[in-house]
Amino acid sequence: MGDQEQREADALRTRELVAEARRLRQVIAAAEADLARTHADAFALAEEQTGRLREASTREREMPLRSMAAEFAVDARTSDRTMQTHLFEAHRTVTQFPTTWAAWHEGRVSRAHVRVIVEAGADLDDEHARVAFEQDVLDYAETTSPNRLRSYAEQVAESVNPRSMQERHDAAALDRRVWVEDLRDGMSMLGAIGPSVEIHGVYDRITRQGKAIKAADRVARREAAEREIEREAATRGEREAVERHSVRWGASFGLSGHGPADGVGDPRAGDTGDTGGCGSVVAGEVWFDDRTMDQIRTDLLLDMMLTSTPSVDGVGGVVEGGLGAIRAHVQVTVPATTLAGTTAGGAELDGKCAVDPETARILAGKAPGFDRVFLDPIGGAVLAVDRRHATAAQKRYLMARDVRCRFPGCRRPARECDWDHREDYALGGRTDVENLGAFCKRHHTLKHAAGWTVVQHSGGRLQFTAPSGLEYTDDPPPRVTFIPDPPPDRGRTGVDDVRAPF
Incomplete structure (x- = not known):
């Protein structure tokens, strides 16, 4: 097969693969749309159940939807809060954006496109405005990517929305919130949604503070360099003076320029630790900040959030010392072998995410007390805790188990x-x-x-x-056990006398 024939064959195979991928995307889109329809039907059923509870309390009227979401969530092995959101969003998509759902089911747009359209048009309460928005945006969605669609959809929604920007902002401000997302390697992400002016103000303030820290660091480095130059100049001047004195001394007494005892104590030999010692002294006196601006911003934010007192404090009569007296509280499970340094395994924060061994040891050093947890050596199930105060002990046991x-x-x-x-x-x-x-x-x-x-x-x-x-x-969460590393073989012979670290 010649080169031209090979290229044509490759092009044909590529077209076939693209067509197959398109077909599969349409199949997936239809399945996802059908699942959304099922979720919408479940939401509608929960609303019907709620409608039959006209004389019930507010809490009782919440139960049908929450219970429905819980059933779907347990079956799907996901959070019922997340599932409740899925049910609501599916119902909104199917009932308020039926044309978009139909395009999704036919595979003309993807789930990502649908999400962009629904989010952009969610504030359009007027049905005629919503229909005009949906048709305009959907035509464009079939020709472009979700990322490009977002800005266009927001512009269209803005143009057809009868509500003013102030009205929409006031409503959106009610949804301000803070959340935590656990990442890997003992890290987590703190997110916040709030008014743009305040969020950008927070970012600007910690950026300015970070720049001030960087400026102070540059001044410290410059001053340290200047002191080093002055110290080297002074040392050179002293050596040159000693050299001149030694030449005159040798000429007067007829010596050949050697110092006492083959240079021992000769000023020209210098102090063996003089230059290096100077550098270490400077490094010891001045701490140079090598953090990036992102790292400094993060450290500043966490430091202020954990230690500062809010300017608005209305709980002084309820909490002694007010909001400033409230401190962060977390529960960390640390293997004893990690504290002893015999294993490199990390700890666990509230059963949510890992904590690095160094942080675990720092927290343990500042903890006023410990709850020792006994685990089954094989299955890792919690067997008991070592405190015997009735109710408090039961709580400690249950926190360790559950x-x-x-x-x-x-x-x-x-x-x-x-x-x-x-x-x-x-x-x-x-x-x-x-x-x-x-x-x-x-x-x-x-x-x-x-x-x-x-x-x-x-x-x-x-x-x-x-x-x-x-x-x-x-089942209770599975436990990870850490086995101490055996001590290095020191060449012993005979009976193995390896002992446990405790």
Whole structure:
């Protein structure tokens, strides 16, 4: 096959692959659109159930949707809060943007396109404005990428929106929030949504503070360099003076220029640590800041958030010392071998993410006390804790065992949860660890108000039965154990006398 024929064959194969990829995208888009339709139907069913609770309290009226989201979430192995958002967004897409959903189902646009269109047009309460917006933006969406579509969709929404910018800003400000997303390697991301002026003001302030730190660092480096130059100049001057004196001394007494004892103590030999010592002294006196601007901004933000007092403090009569007296509180599980330095394994923060060993040891050094947790050496299940104060000990045991809310998919730390009786205390349920478990406020309420039942088995396994009759199980979080590294072989012979580090 010649080169031209090979190129034509490659081009044909490429066209075939592109066509197959297009076909598969259409299949995926149709499936995703059908799933969105199912989620929308579930949301509609929950609304119907809510409509039948006209005389119920606000909390009771929330239960149908929350319970519906919980059933879908447990089945999909995701968070019920996330699922509740999916149900709402699917219902909004199907009912308010039907043309966009149809284009999605036909594969003319992707899920990403749909998300951009729905988000941009979400504030259009007027149906005629929304229809005009959808048709205009959808035509463009079929010809471009989601990223390019976003700016165009926002411009179109702005042009057809009957509400003023001030009205929309006031409504959007109600959705301000802060959240945490856990990353890898003991890192997490703190996000915040708030008024643009204030958010940019915060960024500008920490940027200015970072520049001030960098400027101070440059001054410190310059002053250190100037001191080094002056010190070297002074040292050179002293040596030249000694040299001139030595020449005159040798000429007067007929010596050949050698100092006493073959140069020992000869000023021309200098102090062996003079030059190097000078550098180390400067480095010891002045700490040079090698952080990047991003690193400085992050350190400044965290430092101010953890130590500063807010300017508006209205809880002085409730909390002694006001808001400034409130300090960050986290629970860290640290293997004893990590504290001892015999393993390099990290610690764990509230069952959410890893903590590097150095930070774990620093936290342990400042902790007023410890809860020692005994784990099964094989399965890693929590066996007991070593404090014997009834209620407090039970809580410590349960925090160590459950780590987080026990409702499937929830990650709320156990220390922020309620201690729920599997069998109600009022009905004779015992207050012991075999009948207690961590449930966050949301799922504690859901369990009692929406008809979920729970049975606890050995080892802390929970069996949930949803109002629909479907069953789900949840086990305590698995534990990672760290085995100490064996000491290096020192050439010993005979019986191995390796001992544990404790």
